[in-house]
Amino acid sequence: MNESEAILACRQWVEEVVVGLNLCPFAAQPMGQGRVRFHATPADQLETIYQSFLQELDQINRLDEAEVETALFIIPRGLEQFSDYLELLTLAEEVIAEAGLEGLFQLASFHPDYRFEGATADDPANYTNRSPYPMIHVIREAPLSRALESYPNPEQIPQRNVQLLRDMGIERVQAQLAHCLVGEED
Numbered sequence: 438m439n440e441s442e443a444i445l446a447c448r449q450w451v452e453e454v455v456v457g458l459n460l461c462p463f464a465a466q467p468m469g470q471g472r473v474r475f476h477a478t479p480a481d482q483l484e485t486i487y488q489s490f491l492q493e494l495d496q497i498n499r500l501d502e503a504e505v506e507t508a509l510f511i512i513p514r515g516l517e518q519f520s521d522y523l524e525l526l527t528l529a530e531e532v533i534a535e536a537g538l539e540g541l542f543q544l545a546s547f548h549p550d551y552r553f554e555g556a557t558a559d560d561p562a563n564y565t566n567r568s569p570y571p572m573i574h575v576i577r578e579a580p581l582s583r584a585l586e587s588y589p590n591p592e593q594i595p596q597r598n599v600q601l602l603r604d605m606g607i608e609r610v611q612a613q614l615a616h617c618l619v620g621e622e623d
Contacts, residue, residue: 438513438514438570439513440477440478440479440511440513441477442513443477443511443513443569443570444475444476444477444511446569446570446617446618447475447477447509447511447568447569447570447572447617448475449569449616449617450568450569450614450617451464451468451473451509452468453613453616453617454613454614454617456468458598458601458602460565460598460601461594462584462588462594463581463584463585463588464507467506467507467580470506472503472504472505472506472507473505473506473507473508473509474497474500474505474507474508474509475508475509475511476493476508476509476510476511477511477512477513477570478490478493478510478511478512478513480512480514480515481514481515482515483515483516483521483524483525486512486515486516486525487525487528487529489510490510490525490528490529490532490573491532493508493510493575494510494529494532494533494536494538494542494575497542497575498538498541498542502577502579502580505577506577506580507574507575507576507577507580508574508575509572509573509574509575510572510573510574510575511570511571511572512525512570512571512572512573513570516548516571517549517550517571518550519548519550519551519552522546522548522571525571525573526544526546526573529544529573530544540578541577541578541579542575542576542577542578543576543578543581544573544574544575544576545566545573545574545576546566546572546573546574547566547567547568547571547572547573547574548566548567548568548571548572549567549568549569549570549571549614550567551563551564551566551567551568553566559607560603560607561602561603561605561606561607561610562598562599562602562603564602564610564611564613564614565595565598565599565602567614568614569614569617569618
């Protein structure tokens with residue numbers, strides 16, 4: 438899988454799953470306005486992936502919010518194991534704090550094998566954070582805060598998503614994710 442194919446799969450996942458199922462009610466607007474940046478790193482080792490993330494974070498920080506509201510840093514190779522991905526996520530969270538970017542950016546995590554603590558591997562709830570490839574979502578806090586202010590009961594979003602995916606069932610959510618990977622048309 439090359440970087441452009443990974444970007445296409447992740448873009449399809451955002452459009453069909455995240456926006457299509459309204460898992461994130463704040464995603465449709467920036468997607469529709471072209472303010473979501475998709476970047477897939479060619480790196481395939483933890484250290485080089487981390488260096489690539491630092492470069493991408495710097496690039497995002499330099500861009501105006503009107504140009505890029507949110508960004509997905511996609512890792513097509515090298516972090517297939519969820520535990521390895523969590524190591525990168527820890528480093529990424531540390532650099533946000535150390536660089537004084539807390540309050541400007543926050544991170545969300547997505548991985549093909551994402552598993553909530555205490556959840557079984559086949560719990561459809563895990564699919565709220567399962568994506569075609571490992572990725573780190575870099576979110577600008579200012580537009581998110583504005584969106585949260587105008588959204589009724591945002592604290593209920595995670596529970597709503599878990600219930601929706603459990604109601605859909607494991608086979609359907611697995612098929613939806615697989616569809617994004619192969620790019621098949623319905």
